[in-house]
Amino acid sequence: MSLNTIGILGCGGHIGKYATEKLLRLGFQVLGAQRNSVTYFDDYKNYSFTNIDVMDKGQLDGFVEKCDIVINCISPSHLYGKIVKDAVCKKDKIYIDPSDMSFEQEERNVTGKCVTSCGYIPGISEFLPYIVAHKQFDKIRRTVIYQGGFDGCSPGAFVDMILGAANKNLFGDSYILHGNICPLSINIKKTYETPFSKNKVIFKPLINRDTIRLQKKIGSDQQYFFCAYDNMETLRFFMKLLIEGSRYESNVAAENIKRKLYERIEQDETFGKEEVGAYLFFELIGEKSGYEKCISGKLFLKNVNRLCGNFLGEVVKEIAMSPGKVLSGLNYGFEILNPEYLEKISTELENGEYMKINEIPIKNKIAIEEFIR
Structure with a gap:
C-alpha cells in the first residue's frame, strides 16, 4: 500500500x-x-x-x-x-x-x-553519522557532532530554534556517557582552531532528544554535540535569548525573543547580514573487524x-x-x-557547497580534551 x-x-x-x-x-x-x-x-x-x-x-x-x-x-x-x-x-x-x-x-x-x-538540525545532523556508523563500524566508542555558521533562517524559525533549545528536552553543558546524561564543563573564554571553520570558535555543548535517540541507535559509548560560535558577543546574545525562553510561557517568550532579535539587527548592521554559510561536522571513532578507525564528515551549505x-x-x-x-x-x-x-546528497548541492566523508588517522581527530575542563 x-x-x-x-x-x-x-x-x-x-x-x-x-x-x-x-x-x-x-x-x-x-x-x-x-x-x-x-x-x-x-x-x-x-x-x-x-x-x-x-x-x-x-x-x-x-x-x-x-x-x-x-x-x-x-x-x-x-x-x-x-x-x-x-x-x-x-x-x-x-x-x-x-x-x-x-x-x-x-x-x-x-x-x-x-x-x-x-x-537540517534535527534531521540531517543525525542521518549522516547514523548511516556512516552502520556502514563503517562494528562498535562506536565516541561520536562528536559540531554545527555552526549562519544558516539564514527566517525570524519565525529563529524563534522556534531558541524556544526548542530552552525546553526541558534539552540539556545544556552535557554529554552522554554509556547512556547517561552527564555534566560537561567547557572553557568558553578560549577559542580553538578547527578543520571546519576559517575562524577560531568557542564551543558550547548540549544534548537534545534527537542526540539521545541517535546515541541509543548507534550505541556510542560517548556522545557529544557542540554548537560553535565565532565570538563571545554572539554566544552571550544567544544565552540571553535562552534565558528568555526558559523564564516565560512560550508565547510571551517568543515575543520577547523576537523583539530582542530585531533590536540586535537595528543596533548591529552586520548581524543577520552575513553571507550564508552553515557547516555540520562529525567524527566517529570506533572499531571495524578489530581495527580502530576514525571517520570524519563535513557538510558545508550556502542554502540550508x-x-x-x-x-x-x-x-x-x-x-x-x-x-x-x-x-x-x-x-x-x-x-x-x-x-x-547518503550518496544522493552530493548531487543536490550547488556551487560552493560540498560534503566530504573520509577516514582520517586517529591522531588527526579533534582533541576535544583540550577544551573540556
Whole structure:
C-alpha cells in the first residue's frame, strides 16, 4: 500500500517550497496550503492549492481530510505546531514536522503517527553519522557532532530554534556517557582552531532528544554535540535569548525573543547580514573487524533551506511508499530514510557547497580534551 496525497502547510515558505517541488517531481499528488496564494507550482498537473488559516478549525479539518500525509512547514511552529498536529492525529493521518517544536511533551506522551527529525538540525545532523556508523563500524566508542555558521533562517524559525533549545528536552553543558546524561564543563573564554571553520570558535555543548535517540541507535559509548560560535558577543546574545525562553510561557517568550532579535539587527548592521554559510561536522571513532578507525564528515551549505526541503521530501517519499514504517507515537525521520540517500546528497548541492566523508588517522581527530575542563 502507498499513500498518494500529501498536504504541505506553508508550501511557499523557506523550506516548504523545496519540499513541495521535490515531491511534485517525484510524481506525488501535492495539496499546498497557506494564507497567501503562491504560483510557483502552477505548471505541475499533480499540484493543487488552497488558502487556509490554520486557526480556523473548519478550514484546517477540511484540509486534513483530503490528505494522507500532512507536512507542517508553517513558522513559527511554537504557535501552530500543536494545533496542526492535534488536527492531523485526530483524523488518523500521518503528521510530519521537520523541527521538533510540536512535541514539547515527553516521547511516551505523543499520540497518533508523528514524524520529527527530518530537517537540517534535527534531521540531517543525525542521518549522516547514523548511516556512516552502520556502514563503517562494528562498535562506536565516541561520536562528536559540531554545527555552526549562519544558516539564514527566517525570524519565525529563529524563534522556534531558541524556544526548542530552552525546553526541558534539552540539556545544556552535557554529554552522554554509556547512556547517561552527564555534566560537561567547557572553557568558553578560549577559542580553538578547527578543520571546519576559517575562524577560531568557542564551543558550547548540549544534548537534545534527537542526540539521545541517535546515541541509543548507534550505541556510542560517548556522545557529544557542540554548537560553535565565532565570538563571545554572539554566544552571550544567544544565552540571553535562552534565558528568555526558559523564564516565560512560550508565547510571551517568543515575543520577547523576537523583539530582542530585531533590536540586535537595528543596533548591529552586520548581524543577520552575513553571507550564508552553515557547516555540520562529525567524527566517529570506533572499531571495524578489530581495527580502530576514525571517520570524519563535513557538510558545508550556502542554502540550508534547499537541502532541508529536499531531505524532508525524501523522508516523506519513503513514508508514502512504505507507510508501515511509521508506528504510533514519535518517529524519527533519520531512521526512516533510505540509507541510499547518503550518496544522493552530493548531487543536490550547488556551487560552493560540498560534503566530504573520509577516514582520517586517529591522531588527526579533534582533541576535544583540550577544551573540556
